[in-house]
Amino acid sequence: MTTATRRPHAGSGPLIDPQLASLLERQDQVAAAAGRRAVELIREWMLAQDRSWLAVDFTKTRPEPPFADDEGLAAAVRALPRRAFGSGLDLRGSFIVRLQALNAILGLMHADRTPMPPRPRLEVVVAGDDVTVFLDGAQLDGAAAYVVDAGRQRSYRQWMSARDAAIDRSSPAAGALLRKFYDHPPASGEIAGAPAGRPGEQR
Structure with a gap:
């Protein structure tokens, strides 16, 4: 059963505080961005390891051995969205994160093993009224x-x-x-x- 964060609205009583509404909106945006980045990182790890799946502890907090001590991988596992665990628990009680599921989240073909292109680097320099924008180092x-x-x-x-x-x-x-x-x-x-x-x- 899927649950969602309940948001107060005009029809359910007093209007929500504008600052709280803004913070809640940003919280959702940050969680979504973190989830997507976690998917990208674990997909990159799978490709580098020539794997198509990763076993994750039933608490969804860290990978199973022999990768349990990889803290970077564990941090990414904790940020994964629910869709990444669509395969459910296996017979040992572990969740299996599969490459096909990560590809689906990223809008790729199920069997795609092509590395993701690097993200563009955007920089903004503000000096009073003077604003200069750089994309991948080019103005x-x-x-x-x-x-x-x-x-x-x-x-x-x-x-x-x-x-x-x-x-x-x-x-x-x-x-x-x-x-x-x-x-x-x-x-x-x-x-x-x-x-x-x-x-x-x-x-």
């Missing part, structure tokens, strides 16, 4: 920078104008994040004439 031109700083707009009208302009020219994903930060910024008391508790209006 990218034309990157859009959005700075949400209550100290830059001294009036509510300026704040709302900056908010609307940023959201209008941003992508949908960036716009959603900008809307959250503009509507609930730190140091919002510096915005003259802002409504109490919330400088932005939903749009």
